[in-house]
Amino acid sequence: MSANPTAVKQKPNWLIEMLGSTIGRKLMMALTGLFLILFLAIHLAGNLQLLVPDEGRTFNEYAEFMGHNKLIQIVSILNFAFIIIHIVVSIILTRYNRTARPVAYAYNRASANSSWASRNMIWLGMILLIFLVLHLINFWAKSKFGPIEEVVYEGRTYHDLYAIVKMEFANPLIVGVYVLAMAGLAYHLLHGFQSAFQTFGVNHVKYTPIIQSFGLLFSILVPLLFAAIPIVMYVQSLL
Numbered sequence: 001m002s003a004n005p006t007a008v009k010q011k012p013n014w015l016i017e018m019l020g021s022t023i024g025r026k027l028m029m030a031l032t033g034l035f036l037i038l039f040l041a042i043h044l045a046g047n048l049q050l051l052v053p054d055e056g057r058t059f060n061e062y063a064e065f066m067g068h069n070k071l072i073q074i075v076s077i078l079n080f081a082f083i084i085i086h087i088v089v090s091i092i093l094t095r096y097n098r099t100a101r102p103v104a105y106a107y108n109r110a111s112a113n114s115s116w117a118s119r120n121m122i123w124l125g126m127i128l129l130i131f132l133v134l135h136l137i138n139f140w141a142k143s144k145f146g147p148i149e150e151v152v153y154e155g156r157t158y159h160d161l162y163a164i165v166k167m168e169f170a171n172p173l174i175v176g177v178y179v180l181a182m183a184g185l186a187y188h189l190l191h192g193f194q195s196a197f198q199t200f201g202v203n204h205v206k207y208t209p210i211i212q213s214f215g216l217l218f219s220i221l222v223p224l225l226f227a228a229i230p231i232v233m234y235v236q237s238l239l
């Protein structure tokens with residue numbers, strides 16, 4: 001008796017199934033987004049050390065620790081993977097939304113139904129992507145592959161990453177790009193938090209307002225502090 005080939009069932013691949021459904025894609029966006037939000041908070045705490053008035057010693061020692069710690073190296077690989085997943089899934093979601101409704105509603109006042117940030121999420125994301133590529137070329141690539149000067153503190157040699165950041169932020173054009181990109185980041189985070197709450201179905205009389213207030217505060221404060229770093233360092237370069 002020959003087996004019926006149509007009866008042979010393929011084992012479902014959870015990743016393909018997840019990417020195949022709208023809720024799966026939204027869940028991927030929300031989960032990777034939350035990880036990236038955590039990264040931003042840690043990255044900000046590290047970068048604020050650039051403002052310690054010791055000619056970069058605190059920051060360089062911190063960067064050296066981060067660059068050589070095995071756990072941080074694994075988190076860094078995950079971070080890059082999540083950035084790529086977040087971008088690819090966002091493009092798939094946008095394409096799906098457009099093909100699902102190729103003809104616009106006869107009456108659709110978009111501004112009354114959704115926020116500016118939510119309608120322009122993909123463009124805000126694209127601006128952030130361009131910022132990120134330039135940012136990684138300027139800082140991350142130089143810290144990993146050089147050229148980079150060395151500095152000695154108490155007999156130990158460190159990469160002088162501070163000198164690279166100081167040189168970049170002495171350029172008003174670069175400072176301007178950072179400040180604009182951080183305004184884009186604020187909008188992106190504002191909508192990102194809201195979307196993630198919707199995806200997770202956050203709906204609690206007591207906790208929802210607290211979580212929403214936290215999202216609002218984070219979306220404004222974190223980009224503001226990031227933007228303050230190049231501004232302060234630029235002013236310092238003039239003194």
Ligand code: HEM
Nearest residue numbers: 043047063066067076079139140143161165226227229230
């Ligand atoms: C004033 C603002 C910022 C400064 C001074 C800054 C500085 C730096 C520096 C010095 C590095 C290299 C660290 C190293 O390799 O040891 C780095 C890496 C990185 N930055 Fe920033 N950054 C800023 C804002 C941002 C923002 C807003 C984002 C995201 C939207 C971002 C994303 C990244 C990523 C993904 C890396 C690579 C991290 C890794 O190795 O895992 N940075 N940044």
